[in-house]
Amino acid sequence: MAVTLRDVARAAGVSAATASRALSAPDLVAPERRELVRRVARELGYRPNRAARELITGRSGYLCLLVPDLENPFFAAVAKAVQSRARASGHAVVIADAEEDPRLEAELVAQLGAQADGVLLCSPRMSDDDLMTVAAGARPVLLVNREGAGLPSVVVDNRDGVRQAVRHLHALGHRRVAYAGGPAGSWSDARRRDGLQALGPDVEVVDLGAHPPAFAGGVAAADLVLASGATAVLAHNDLMALGLVDRLRARGVRVPDDVSVVGFDDVPVATLVTPALTTVAMPLARLGRTAVDLLLGPREPAAPTTVLPVELVVRGTTAPPPDTSEP
Amino acid sequence: MAVTLRDVARAAGVSAATASRALSAPDLVAPERRELVRRVARELGYRPNRAARELITGRSGYLCLLVPDLENPFFAAVAKAVQSRARASGHAVVIADAEEDPRLEAELVAQLGAQADGVLLCSPRMSDDDLMTVAAGARPVLLVNREGAGLPSVVVDNRDGVRQAVRHLHALGHRRVAYAGGPAGSWSDARRRDGLQALGPDVEVVDLGAHPPAFAGGVAAADLVLASGATAVLAHNDLMALGLVDRLRARGVRVPDDVSVVGFDDVPVATLVTPALTTVAMPLARLGRTAVDLLLGPREPAAPTTVLPVELVVRGTTAPPPDTSEP
């Protein structure tokens, strides 16, 4: 049997109440007794029972993190940071993978979120209505990489990311740029499209439609790029950008000599290919840390939405367009 | 306030005990009342309080999974599978990232494992002695991708993986093969070295020493490969293999024409590079599923260790060695 608070109290010759205070409200107990209790607790290897504590305090010590796909390096990076920051504040993290399924997502948050001290919804695919239902629960909920239902959220500046990428391509001489979009329901994808609208007339944008946010989606989009006549393509994320590069090359198109490619995220794999991917870097670890800080913060954040900056990282997949001027 | 069992009981006009039984021991209650209670519970949106249930039953409904690095795609894949399988049996999963630190690892398992229904230690870096201490706790513990301390475990056939890889290289004509090892404390790395010892005299093996199990480790090993005179190199994992390929090329060595490269794991990124990586595929999802099944199984598994098969996947980074015979 595990050693309980009463065991500690008995061994220290004090009441359970005093033992409890000595450990969780040290100021309320006389210095010598406090130290005595703490020493005894350490010697006995006492670990407070989370369940009992939760029952009375209402706080479980657990945070719940929901992601669409743990194997996607974007979410893995956020999960790692969340986990690390949560530990620093004494919380364990229950991580649930919703398998890109909005229905499962809603079910999981209902099931797991009920007894968590806070819920982090990373890139949820569910509708604003479902988000609203979730928000109806009293526990704090925070959206990561998504806005909606008036919930507090932390996101990145998607529009600025698009602006930076296109500005870079424009400076290189590109005048016709394609956008290979992510899944239809993606909030961040919608924001990027907004950004493309707001660009002005210097660059013509060709919309290639929605694709699965993975390597295969990029492969599919590559053929559309060639048909579009664009000299550069912006992908919804790095995985798609990789698929684009691969397929373009397979069709005899040089990257970046013939077509430039820009990704989004700056996931570790972006540097594992040759040439390394030019991409709009998201502050993934910071996203995770900020999310925990806001969720656990003393009060609701002043602004419902916290926006983190992004930064274009120019590497090997962008270059001036081939010279097509008439001689 | 959340709806409690008493609320359900009151609304259904029965006692709390009957309500409890209707939900968790349906056979013990009369059919009509049972259905009545269940319907009322559903309508009220009743969710049992995990903490209260744990306090009385001793089971928390949580599984604890410890990994050295969530961002490593190997562990992300295992975590995803564990999470999915655990959900099927009504368990949530607390995932902790030990940051490749044996000390943190031990601390986390002590902290988180105490109140979990079971603990999964994936590729733990801690010593057998520390493993022993962990095992002393009563809760079930299962090792994944590691054996030790007499604990039950699920692993892959590392020796056979090495055998398959070297056999492939030998068939291509390679006679001198280098091995770029992983971290010094890695159990699987040790097993692979065992496999290399047992190969017989047909192939000469050059040991390149221990490296960090990431891209950078492969980069460092690449220069050693060239100095070793080997025509092929086996890497501890795919990430290292990618680093090897990258650095070899940077130094003007063609892959696979001049040097062949074989990885381990078959992590998704293995197919995202050109040419795709020849690698020893580990059944990652199966590893995770099997781990949960064994952990939750009715009794200790018959054999303390369950071994899963591996399979060499030949792709683009292996080819016959350059012809170096004297003319």
Place this chain on the structure above:
DNA sequence: TTGTATGCGTTATCAC
């Protein structure tokens, strides 16, 4: 088959 009473380990509320 159903209800009553008890206790799980901890913290909060009181007296002292």
Place this chain on the structure above:
DNA sequence: GTGATAACGCATACAA
């Protein structure tokens, strides 16, 4: 500053 005691929500031994 400290110690009894109650209470959190649920499952179970026991009584009916």
